[in-house]
Structures are given as structure tokens and as C-alpha cells.
Amino acid sequence: MAQTVQRAISLIRKSAEHPLSLTDAAEVLGVHKSTALRILQTLEAERFVRRTGAGTYVLGSGLIELSELALGSMDLRQFAAEHLRQLQQQTGHTVHLAQLTGDEIIYIDKVDSPAFDAVKLPSRVGRAVSIYASAVGKVILAHVSCEERDRLLAHVEFKQHTDTTLADRESLEAELTRVSERGWATDNGEHDAYVMCVAVPIRDSRGQVIAAVSITAIEVIATLDQLKEKLPLLLNTATLISKELGYVTESQPPAPQD
Amino acid sequence: MAQTVQRAISLIRKSAEHPLSLTDAAEVLGVHKSTALRILQTLEAERFVRRTGAGTYVLGSGLIELSELALGSMDLRQFAAEHLRQLQQQTGHTVHLAQLTGDEIIYIDKVDSPAFDAVKLPSRVGRAVSIYASAVGKVILAHVSCEERDRLLAHVEFKQHTDTTLADRESLEAELTRVSERGWATDNGEHDAYVMCVAVPIRDSRGQVIAAVSITAIEVIATLDQLKEKLPLLLNTATLISKELGYVTESQPPAPQD
DNA sequence: TCCCTGGTTGCGGTATACGCAATGTCACAA
DNA sequence: TTGTGACATTGCGTATACCGCAACCAGGGA
Secondary structure: OOHHHHHHHHHHHHHHHOOEOHHHHHHHHOOOHHHHHHHHHHHHHOOOEEEOOOOOEEEOHHHHHHHHHHHHOOHHHHHHHHHHHHHHHHHOOEEEEEEEEOOEEEEEEEEOOOOHHHHHOOOOOOOEEOOOOOHHHHHHHHHOOHHHHHHHHOOOOOOOOOOOOOOOHHHHHHHHHHHHHHOOEEEEOOOOOOEEEEEEEEEOOOOOEEEEEEEEEEOOOOOHHHHHOOHHHHHHHHHHHHHHOOOOOOOOOOOOOO | OOHHHHHHHHHHHHHHHOOEOHHHHHHHHOOOHHHHHHHHHHHHHOOOEEEOOOOOEEEOHHHHHHHHHHHHOOHHHHHHHHHHHHHHHHHOOEEEEEEEEOOEEEEEEEEOOOOHHHHHOOOOOOOEEOOOOOHHHHHHHHHOOHHHHHHHHOOOOOOOOOOOOOOOHHHHHHHHHHHHHHOOEEEEOOOOOOEEEEEEEEEOOOOOEEEEEEEEEEOOOOOHHHHHOOHHHHHHHHHHHHHHOOOOOOOOOOOOOO
């Protein structure tokens, strides 16, 4: 269904990776050049792709503008930005902000570590995070309602990415119980063998966990234990962000201001 | 040509503004609901839109991911990021980074001022900037070759946005001469009556001007003269970024390192 | 219970997008 | 200058992919 749209999207994706000549484009789609041309012309008119001087097509500004619009509408991102930056400076590690959006968890912000390991991290704003093989995924799963958890895990199939990946729903549930009790989750190289994370939840004004902050490092830079030492900083950041969202902790009733 | 693709893009655009029900979508396109459904299903499968619980469609994460990919590949953005933040802190004003891309100038990064005026600024990463009614536009125009300038202005029609907008090519050329001589440009509310900017150019390793940094404020916060006082900071930032790109100033020949 | 609003499915006709082949454009070399 | 090759573009007849219809669901209110 909607073949043409799929083809157009394929071209957009390809042109994001690598500039595309018309011939390339036709090749990629397995169609005639004239067909590819028509699609590209349409995309160009909408500024989804742009022609370079060399006659190749690359991603256009129309797309970037749209995505900024989407990200901008996420209040959480704005509230959190400054805190994330501070956390990065305090810990020295790469900081991620991930939000539960629909039935997936996506990174909505990232502050890279100035250290060189940053370039190795496969994360990217907008990308979906593994829900069972990441610290942010687990910490969010651990704090949502049972129905929500079922919904999120309904279509998940457990792939053994590395030695430490949780193998099935049962071991995940056991882990989630622990996470829920202590209030934070780790990723011991469960998705990428040498990538370690620690994540804590963020709550909205209703007290619901809707997002998570994490710090990440490759093992060469910091072991999981070393990351755990930063937990107080991480928890503090999450508390500050939650407060910005209007969450009031049980221990701290809202001060009658103004 | 490529009717379906155009329809799909219309839906993406609309869904970015406002969640869209299926009926809305059909209405917007002026087609039957089943037609709209097929397009939306395709977009959903590619994660360009997402279904909310309420059955409406909103922008999806696939788009965000793509745009991050595109922005991430822009070296300038990475090199500049830290300097832009410092400039923001030094000046207190909103900082923009704009790059000449194809035949338009687009914002590729932005550091908001913590002051409340930030929310009023209409700029947005990915959006094209007016080429004749903005400080970044003028400062770039002033420093490119004549052919390039002709190319960029070829299809421009001068709209009188405000009282101070330059009215035609002649007055623009006169302004560009001044800008070129002194090395920086201003925007005295030429696009939006109360928005003031000062911009300076950024050069690549060949010495070509390919981008510009600016500081922006609404007049209530700072007058144009007050912004001009920050010129040394602005120029310093631009120099640092240009250096990162490999530009060596005439006065400072490259030191023989290693 | 029925009704009503809004989403989903199956199907036949046709508008739409396709492939082809011819034409245009550019760069480089003879 | 002319020839050659690689690539982009245009026009057109055809068939296929998309459209609108109409019937079918699902949920919520009266």
C-alpha cells in the first residue's frame, strides 16, 4: 500500500546517509530513472531533499525544521536541558534523556562527553532505545503500571545481543522487581558489550514515570561500579527535572509560595 | 507529479502542527477517508507519524532520527557547539549559528537565552533565514563572491517586512559594502520589528565565508547599541570557530607544531 | 435497545505513476 | 571544432497501483 510513499521514504533515508545521484536513486529503488526523478523532484519542491551543485541529492532543511518542531513540543526536553548539561560536567560522562513516547522509548536529548569515547556510542536523538536491554528502558518499565508494561512488552522479542542480555520475560521481570525497589537500573553491556549505563526515573506532576536520565560510558573509560558511584548526582538531577515538571516528593510537601 | 508523495507530506506537515484524526486528514487532503488511511498507515510503518492513544496521528520519531543524522553530519555544528554556549553565557543573549546550504541560509544551531524573551523568537533550527532581512544573511552575502551573491539573490523578491527592511537590491548592495568593510552586520528590526541582531562571519579552511554567528535580543531586553557592545566577544567566538575549521588568519601564520 | 459518529476492509474502475525510448546537457578528449 | 560517453530530462502509451464507494465494525450516548 502507498508504494510511492514508501519509495519516497526510502530515498529520504538513503539520501540522509549519503548523497545520491539520480542513477543511484533509481538503482536503490530498482526502478527506472524517470520514476526516481519524479519522486525526487517532488521531495525537492517540499525541501525534503536538496540538490547539491554536483547534481546529487541530500537531505533538505524542510525535514530538519519539522523535527525541531516535534522536539520543541516536548516540554520535558526544555525543562531538562540545563540539568543534563550540569550532570555531564559533574560526572564527565555522556548523558542521555529518554522519554516514553507511544509504545517506544526514544532518546530526546543527549549531552556528549568531551572524551573521545563519545564518538563510539551508537545512540542518537530520535532513535528508539531497546526496551529490555538498556538502563533507561528497564527503569521506565519497572515504574509503569502492569497494563502499561504488558502493552510495551507485547510485541517484544528477546534477542541475545551480548552475554549479559536478559534472555526472556521471566528474567526481565525479576530484574524489574529489583530495579523498582532500589529506584535505579543499570545496563551491564546488555546491548553493546562494552557500553555501560546507569539510569534513574523522571516523574511528571502526577507522579507517573514518563522518562529517564542516564549516564553512559564505555568500559575502557569507566566500569559499571564507577558509574554507580555517581548515582547521587544522577538522582539529584532527576529530582530537579521532576520538580520542574511539577512533581512533588512525598517527603517534601509543596511549600506555600506566593 | 507524485501526487501521493505530496499528499503524504501535507499530512506530515499538518500532523506537526496539530494532532490529526483520520477524518481530519481526509478533510485536509480533500480525499476519501480510506485514501488518507492508507497514506497514514504507510507513514506510521516508517515511523514518520505515530498513533496516539486517542487515535490521532502526530509526528513520529523516524523524522527526528533522520534530522539528527543530517545535523550530525554537519561538522561545523559540532565544532561550534561549545563556543556558542560560551558566547551565550558571556553575553546573556540568544545565540544563532547559520550556515549557507545550497541556495539558502538555515539555522543549524541555537542556544536560547535563559531570559524570558527567548520564547518570543521565531527562529528555529532547520528553518531558512531571510537572506536580505537578517544579520546573518547580510554578513554572509557581504563576504561571498559576486557570482555567488547573484545566484543567492536571483530569485529573491524584496518584501517590506517592517519600516527598516531594505527595500531593494540597490540599498542592499550599499549596506553590503559597509558590512564587508567593517566585518559585521546588524539587523535593526528588519524582519521582525523588535528583534535586533548582530552577526559576524565564520570562515572555512580556504578562507571562504560559509556561515555566521549572531546574538539576538528583543529591543525590550537590549537595544542594538547594547548588542554592538558585545562585538568583541562575538568576533572572538567566530575566530575560535573558524580556527576549528582550519582557517588561519593572515596575521597569525600556522605555527609549526609537532 | 437503537442510533450515531468515526475507523476499517474489499473490490472494481480509472486516474496516476510507470517504463521506454528519444532528446538534452555537459565534460573531456581527439 | 567535433565526437564520444555518462548522466539527466522529457513525452507518451500502457498497466498497475491507488482511489472512491459502500458495506462492515466498534464504541459511546440516549
